[in-house]
Amino acid sequence: AAKDAGKNTWYFFVPAFQEAVNSRLRLEEEIRQGLLRGEFHVHYQPQFDERGHLAGAEALVRWQHPEHGLMIPGHFIGAAEQAGLLQQLDHWVLVEACHQLAAWSGHPVMGSVPVSVNISAVQLHQGDFSTQVMGVLAETGAPANLLMLELTESVLVRDMALAIAHMEALRVHGVRFALDDFGTGYSSLSYLQQLPLDELKIDQSFVRSLPADTGSLVIIRAITALAESFGFDVIAEGVETDAQHTLLASNGCRYFQGYLFAQPMPAEALTTLATTLPRNERHAAASGIRRR
Ligand code: C2E
Ligand code: MG
Ligand code: MG
Ligand code: MG
Numbered sequence: 001a002a003k004d005a006g007k008n009t010w011y012f013f014v015p016a017f018q019e020a021v022n023s024r025l026r027l028e029e030e031i032r033q034g035l036l037r038g039e040f041h042v043h044y045q046p047q048f049d050e051r052g053h054l055a056g057a058e059a060l061v062r063w064q065h066p067e068h069g070l071m072i073p074g075h076f077i078g079a080a081e082q083a084g085l086l087q088q089l090d091h092w093v094l095v096e097a098c099h100q101l102a103a104w105s106g107h108p109v110m111g112s113v114p115v116s117v118n119i120s121a122v123q124l125h126q127g128d129f130s131t132q133v134m135g136v137l138a139e140t141g142a143p144a145n146l147l148m149l150e151l152t153e154s155v156l157v158r159d160m161a162l163a164i165a166h167m168e169a170l171r172v173h174g175v176r177f178a179l180d181d182f183g184t185g186y187s188s189l190s191y192l193q194q195l196p197l198d199e200l201k202i203d204q205s206f207v208r209s210l211p212a213d214t215g216s217l218v219i220i221r222a223i224t225a226l227a228e229s230f231g232f233d234v235i236a237e238g239v240e241t242d243a244q245h246t247l248l249a250s251n252g253c254r255y256f257q258g259y260l261f262a263q264p265m266p267a268e269a270l271t272t273l274a275t276t277l278p279r280n281e282r283h284a285a286a287s288g289i290r291r292r
Pocket of ligand 1: 150
């Protein structure tokens with residue numbers, strides 16, 4: 001009977017499996033074509049300080065698919081990685097974000113707003129990663145001190161020594177680093193001491209469960225205390241409600257990103273938004289490498 005069941009399972013799953021393979025291959029081919037056809041775009045989600053001043057923007061890739069419309073990374077990053085296209089996609093995003101940084105450089109507000117770019121494991125673990133980034137900065141004319149690279153813990157633990165070497169090489173030129181989704185990875189705290197970081201990003205999973213979940217609040221307090229002792233800025237992502245914002249602010253979080261303030265948007269929309277926001281006096285003094 002077991003044999004029969006096995007047989008049935010086999011016959012049953014072949015078409016489904018084949019369909020999955022076909023659709024993945026189709027998606028991979030579409031990503032390849034989409035890159036060539038200019039279907040990918042970068043949206044920018046603003047980040048704010050405790051006074052509501054614009055403190056930064058995160059570059060987030062979007063795919064304007066000819067049939068499916070606007071697609072978010074969750075729908076295609078996995079396929080891009082499987083197809084070996086993630087490195088190409090990430091490089092494209094970095095170039096695009098740096099072109100935008102250069103375009104904003106003369107702007108009275110946007111000219112001093114740092115832009116964060118997400119860096120994946122495949123990208124960072126290329127031997128010449130830091131050289132590539134320096135090349136992109138030189139080609140685009142983007143100011144290095146306004147570029148922040150977001151890494152995740154999983155990216156870093158893979159080859160800590162190589163990661164640190166790239167970080168140090170870029171840091172000399174003013175490039176800064178944030179640790180994304182902090183608190184969800186292999187949080188051995190000793191590596192915080194070794195890494196040349198500037199910012200910790202509290203993962204949205206902790207923010208989402210506020211204000212009800214006291215456990216998350218305990219973790220958030222620990223993160224802000226840790227950031228303070230190491231001299232890192234701390235930013236919360238996924239802030240959706242006033243209650244979350246208030247609680248985060250009163251527990252040592254100084255920067256905020258989330259739908260409560262703004263969704264990711266095209267560069268032009270952010271430029272427009274920026275000119276309607278309260279002016280940050282520090283912007284007049286300009287080039288400051290640190291946000292605070
Ligand atoms: P992430 O780097 O942690 O980015 C934050 C994500 O949270 C973004 O999703 C953003 O749109 C979303 N978000 C912002 N505010 C809120 C909020 O208030 N509520 C909720 N529920 N979500 C919020 P997105 O754009 O879909 O990106 C998802 C992830 O994909 C990113 O997470 C990042 O890990 C990755 N990603 C995005 N762009 C790139 C890229 O260019 N390269 C690579 N390698 N990864 C990217
Ligand atoms: Mg990020
Ligand atoms: Mg994140
Ligand atoms: Mg996240």
